[in-house]
Amino acid sequence: MICIKPSREVRSLRRSATRDIRERTVALLLLLCGISSVCAIFLIITFIFAEGLPFLIQAGPSFLISSVWRPTDSFSAGLWGIFPIIVGSLIVTLGAVAIGTPLGVACAVFLAEIAPAPVRRVLVPSVNALAGVPSVVYGFFGLLVIVPWIRGQFGGFGTSVFAAWLILFIMILPTIISISTDSIRAVPREYKEGSLAMGATRWQTIRSVLVPAASSGIIASVILGMGRAIGETMAVLMVAGNSVTIPDSIFAPTSTLTAQIALEMGYATGAHREALFAMGIVLFAFIMILTGFANLASRRRITY
Amino acid sequence: MEAKRRELVPLALLWGAGIATLVILIVILVYILANGLPVISWQFLTGEPALWGQTGGGIYSTIVATLAVTGISLLVAAPLSVGGAIYLNEYTKETPLRKVIRQAAEILAGIPSIIVGLFGFLFFVIYLAPITGGWSMISGGLTLAFMVLPISLRTSEEALKTVPTELREGSLGIGATRWQSITTVVLPTALPGIITGLILGVGRAVGETAAILLTAGGSLNLIQSLRDPGRPMTLNIYDVLTEYRDTTTAYGTAAVLIIAILAITLITDVLMNNYTKKLKGL
Numbered sequence: 001m002i003c004i005k006p007s008r009e010v011r012s013l014r015r016s017a018t019r020d021i022r023e024r025t026v027a028l029l030l031l032l033c034g035i036s037s038v039c040a041i042f043l044i045i046t047f048i049f050a051e052g053l054p055f056l057i058q059a060g061p062s063f064l065i066s067s068v069w070r071p072t073d074s075f076s077a078g079l080w081g082i083f084p085i086i087v088g089s090l091i092v093t094l095g096a097v098a099i100g101t102p103l104g105v106a107c108a109v110f111l112a113e114i115a116p117a118p119v120r121r122v123l124v125p126s127v128n129a130l131a132g133v134p135s136v137v138y139g140f141f142g143l144l145v146i147v148p149w150i151r152g153q154f155g156g157f158g159t160s161v162f163a164a165w166l167i168l169f170i171m172i173l174p175t176i177i178s179i180s181t182d183s184i185r186a187v188p189r190e191y192k193e194g195s196l197a198m199g200a201t202r203w204q205t206i207r208s209v210l211v212p213a214a215s216s217g218i219i220a221s222v223i224l225g226m227g228r229a230i231g232e233t234m235a236v237l238m239v240a241g242n243s244v245t246i247p248d249s250i251f252a253p254t255s256t257l258t259a260q261i262a263l264e265m266g267y268a269t270g271a272h273r274e275a276l277f278a279m280g281i282v283l284f285a286f287i288m289i290l291t292g293f294a295n296l297a298s299r300r301r302i303t304y
Numbered sequence: 305m306e307a308k309r310r311e312l313v314p315l316a317l318l319w320g321a322g323i324a325t326l327v328i329l330i331v332i333l334v335y336i337l338a339n340g341l342p343v344i345s346w347q348f349l350t351g352e353p354a355l356w357g358q359t360g361g362g363i364y365s366t367i368v369a370t371l372a373v374t375g376i377s378l379l380v381a382a383p384l385s386v387g388g389a390i391y392l393n394e395y396t397k398e399t400p401l402r403k404v405i406r407q408a409a410e411i412l413a414g415i416p417s418i419i420v421g422l423f424g425f426l427f428f429v430i431y432l433a434p435i436t437g438g439w440s441m442i443s444g445g446l447t448l449a450f451m452v453l454p455i456s457l458r459t460s461e462e463a464l465k466t467v468p469t470e471l472r473e474g475s476l477g478i479g480a481t482r483w484q485s486i487t488t489v490v491l492p493t494a495l496p497g498i499i500t501g502l503i504l505g506v507g508r509a510v511g512e513t514a515a516i517l518l519t520a521g522g523s524l525n526l527i528q529s530l531r532d533p534g535r536p537m538t539l540n541i542y543d544v545l546t547e548y549r550d551t552t553t554a555y556g557t558a559a560v561l562i563i564a565i566l567a568i569t570l571i572t573d574v575l576m577n578n579y580t581k582k583l584k585g586l
Contacts, residue, residue, distance in 0.1 A: 019481060026483045030395055033387025037457065038408040040450050044415065044423040051426055106321030114318050123322055125573040126329050132565045133332065134511030136538045137558050140545065141332050170328055177325070203311035224414070231416025233514035234542060258418045258514070265425065265518050280422045284415070291414055 048284065052277030063278060069244045071264065071272045080275050084246045086282065088254035091161055091247065092236060093229040096168035100229075101222050103169070104176030108218070109206055111177065112184035131174035139238030142167040147239055154251045159241035162250045167235045172225035179224060183217020184210055216297050223294040227287055233258040257283045333562060340559025348556050353524045359550035363557050365526040369441065369534030372527060373520060374509040376445025381452035382502055388453075389460035389498075394472075394486055413454035420450050421515035429519055437531030439521030444536070447519045448512055452505035459504055463497020463579075464490065496579040500572045507568040511561065513538040537561050 056063060059080050066081025111123060143159075146166050151158030187210055195205040211218070241253020242263055255263075261276050261283075268276050351362020388405070396402045424447025428436050436442040467490050475485030491498070521533020522543060535543065537557050544550040544557075 023481050023483055027391075027395055030387050030391035033384045034391035034396075034405050035401075036384045036388060037405055037412055037453060040453065041408045041412055041415075043427065044412075044420065044450070047423050047426045047431075048419065051422075103321055103324060106318055107325045110318040110322035114315065115322060119322065123326060125569055126326055128573065129333075129566060129569045130325070130329050132507050132511065132569050134513060134538050134561055134565065136511075136513040136541050137336065137561060138332075140541055140554055140558055141335060143545065144551065145335065170332075173325060173328075201307045201311045203314045204307065207314075227414055231414075231418070233416065233418040234517075234538075238542070238545070258416060261418050261422065262514055262517055265422070277422060277426075280419050284419055287414060287416060287419075288411075291411060 045284075048277055048280050051274060052279075052281045055271065055274035056278040056281060059275070059278070063275075064282070067246070069260075071268070071275060082257070082260075082279055082282070084244050085255050085257055085260050085279070087246050088161075088240070088244075089230055089256040089258070089283075089286075091254065092164045092168065092240065092256055093226055095161065095165040095250075096172060096229045097222060097226050099165055100169035100172045100176055100225060104173050104221070104225070105180050105211075105218055107173070108177045108180030108184060108221075109211065111181045113202070113206055113210065127174050127177050130170070131178075135171065135232060135234040136238075138167050138171055139235035142235060142239035150251065156251045157241060157253060159239055159253050160251045161240065161247050161254050163239040163241075164236050164254070164256075165250070167239055168229045168232060171232060171235060172228045175225040175228050176221045179221035180214070180218045183214040183221070186217065187213040220294045220298040223290050223297060227290040227294070230256075230286055230290070231258060231283070233262050237262050257286075333566075336555065336558050336562050340555040340557075340562070343552055343556030344559055349560070352526075354550075354553075359544070359548060360552060363537065363540060363553065363560070365524055366535050366537045366540040366557065367560070369520070369527060370510055370536040370538075372441040372530060372534065373444040373448055373516065373536055374506055376442060376530065377448035377452045377509045378502065378506060380446060380449040381456055381505060384449075385453050385456035385501065385505070386460050386498055388457050389464055390486060390491075392457075392461055393464040394482065394490065409454040409457050412450065413458070417451060417512055417514040418518075420447060421518035423447070424450070424515055424519040437529075437533075439519065439533040441520065441527055441530045441532060441534055444516050444520030444534075445530075447515050448509045451512060451515065452509050455508055456501040456505040459501025460494075460498045463494040463501065466497065467493045496575050496582075500575050500579075503568055503572050503575075507565055510564055510568075511538060513542060517542070 063080050063082060064086065065083050067083045068079050068081045069085065070079040107123075107127075111120060111127075115123060142163055146163050147158035147160075149158075150156070150160060150163055154162075191209050191213055192205055195209040196202075200208070236256050237259040240255060240259060242255045242259055243253040244255050244260070245252075247254040257279050261279055264272070265276055348362050349367065350364045353363070353365060354361030388409075392402055392405060424443060428443035428446050429438050429440075432443075436446070471489050471493060472485055475489045476482070480488065516536055516539050520536060520539065522535045522539060523533040524535050524540075525532070527534045537560060541554045541557050541561075544553045
C-alpha cells in the first residue's frame with residue numbers, strides 16, 4: 001500500500017551539506033516539543049505554589065483542621081478552615097468509587113470475555129461517548145433529573161452527597177471500564193486456555209484466573225477513577241449543594257475542594273484568593289498521592 | 305452440569321453490567337436530546353442572546369466562542385503533541401528523559417481541570433494580561449491547550465508505535481535521512497491515528513468548563529477579537545442555569561454539544577477501526 005520512492009529531494013539532499021544541519025535542527029525542535037509537557041507541569045506547579053504556598057505556611061495546620069470557613073469577613077486565621085471541605089471531597093469521592101467499581105469492573109469483564117463481537121462493537125464506542133460527555137452536561141442532567149428525584153423521594157433540598165455520588169459514579173465508569181478491560185485482555189491466553197482445559201467453567205476461569213491475574217491493572221483503574229472523581233468540578237458544583245458543613249446524612253448538602261474553588265474564584269481577592277490557591281495545592285497533593293498509588297499498582301504487575 | 309448451571313447467575317450479572325452501562329448512556333442522551341432538539345432552530349443557532357436578565361434567545365455568540373477557544377488550543381497543542389510524539393517514538397530509546405516526558409504527560413492528563421484553570425487565571429489572565437487581554441479567548445484557549453496536549457500526545461505516540469519497523473528500515477535503507485523517512489513514510493502511515501488523537505483533543509476542549517470558567521470571561525457579546533472575553537457553550541449551560549434557570553436555552557445548548565461530541569466519538573471510532581483493519585492487512 002505504501003510506496004517508498006526516493007524523491008528528487010531525497011536524492012539531491014543525499015550528499016548535501018545542509019542535510020546535516022537540517023536534521024539536527026529538526027531533532028532539536030522535536031526535543032522541544034517533547035519536553036513541552038514537562039515544562040507545562042513545571043509551570044502549573046510553580047504558579048499554583050507561588051500563589052498558595054505562602055498562605056498555606058502562614059495559616060498553618062489550622063487551615064486543614066479548622067471547621068470554620070468564612071472567607072469574606074476574615075480578620076483572624078481561624079476563619080480559614082477547610083476541614084469540612086476536605087471531608088466533603090473524600091465522602092463524595094469514596095461513595096462514587098464504591099458504586100462505580102463493581103459496575104465498572106463487571107462491565108470490563110463482560111467486554112473482555114463475554115460480549116459477542118457485535119455487542120462489543122456497540123458497547124466500546126458507547127463507553128467512549130460516556131467519557132466524552134462534558135461534565136457540565138452531567139451536572140445539568142443531575143440538577144434536572146436526579147436532584148428533583150431525591151427531593152421527592154427522600155426530602156430535603158435534593159442537592160446532596162447522594163446526588164453527587166449518583167452523577168460521579170457514572171462519570172468515572174469509562175476510566176474504570178477502559179483500563180480494566182485492557183488489563184484483562186493483557187492476561188496471556190495460555191492462562192485462560194489452561195484453566196478451561198482443566199474443566200473450569202467460564203465463570204470459574206474469570207473469577208479465579210483472569211481477574212486475579214489482571215488485579216493490578218484493575219486496582220490502578222479504580223485509583224485513577226478516584227482521581228477523576230476528586231478532581232471533578234462542574235457536575236459536583238451543580239448537584240452537591242455547596243454548603244461548607246460536614247454532612248450529617250447522605251441527603252444533606254456538602255461541598256468539595258473543586259466546587260468551592262470554582263464557586264468563589266469569581267469574586268475572591270487578596271487573602272481569599274490565596275486561600276483558594278492553597279486549596280488547589282491540597283487538591284493537587286491528593287491527586288499526586290493517588291497517581292503514585294496507581295503507578296505502584298500497575299508496576300506490581302506480574303511479569304509473564 | 306452442576307458447575308455449568310451455577311455459572312448462569314454470575315454470567316447474567318455480567319451481561320447486566322454491560323447492559324446497565326449502555327442504558328445509562330442512552331437515558332442521558334435521550335433525555336438531553338428529547339428536550340433539546342425541539343429548541344434547536346436556525347434562529348436558535350444564529351440568533352443574538354436574550355437581553356440581560358431575560359430567558360431565551362440564540363446561542364450564536366457561544367458557538368463562536370467555543371470555536372475560538374478550541375481553535376486556539378488546537379493550534380498550540382497539535383504541533384507540540386505530534387512533534388513530541390515523534391520525538392518520543394522516533395528519536396529516543398528507553399532513556400531517562402523519555403520516561404520523564406511520559407510521566408509528565410501522564411500527570412498532566414490527570415491534573416483536575418479546575419487546577420489548570422487556576423494556573424491559567426494566574427498566568428494568562430493576570431500575568432500576561434497585556435498580551436492576552438486578561439479574561440479572553442486567548443487566555444481560555446491557551447489554558448485548554450494544556451489539557452489537549454497530553455491526550456493528543458498519547459494517542460499520536462500509540463499511532464506511531466503501530467507503524468511497522470520495516471517501513472522505517474526500508475526508507476532509511478535507500479538513503480533517506482531520519483526526518484525524510486518520517487515525513488514521507490512514517491507520518492502518512494500513522495496519520496489516521498494522529499488525527500484521531502487530535503479529534504479526541506478537540507472533544508476535550510469543546511467539553512471543558514471549569515478551566516474556561518476561570519479564564520474566558522463569560523461575556524455573552526459576540527467576540528470582535530481573540531482578546532475579547534466570551535462565553536463558550538459549556539459555560540453558557542452553567543450560566544443560564546445558575547443565573548436565571550433558563551432551562552430551555554440550557555437544553556438547546558446541551559443538545560448541540562452532545563451532537564458535536566457524538567459526532568466526534570463516531571468519527572474517531574470509524575477512523576480507528578479502518579486504521580487497525582488496514583494495518584492488519586499490511
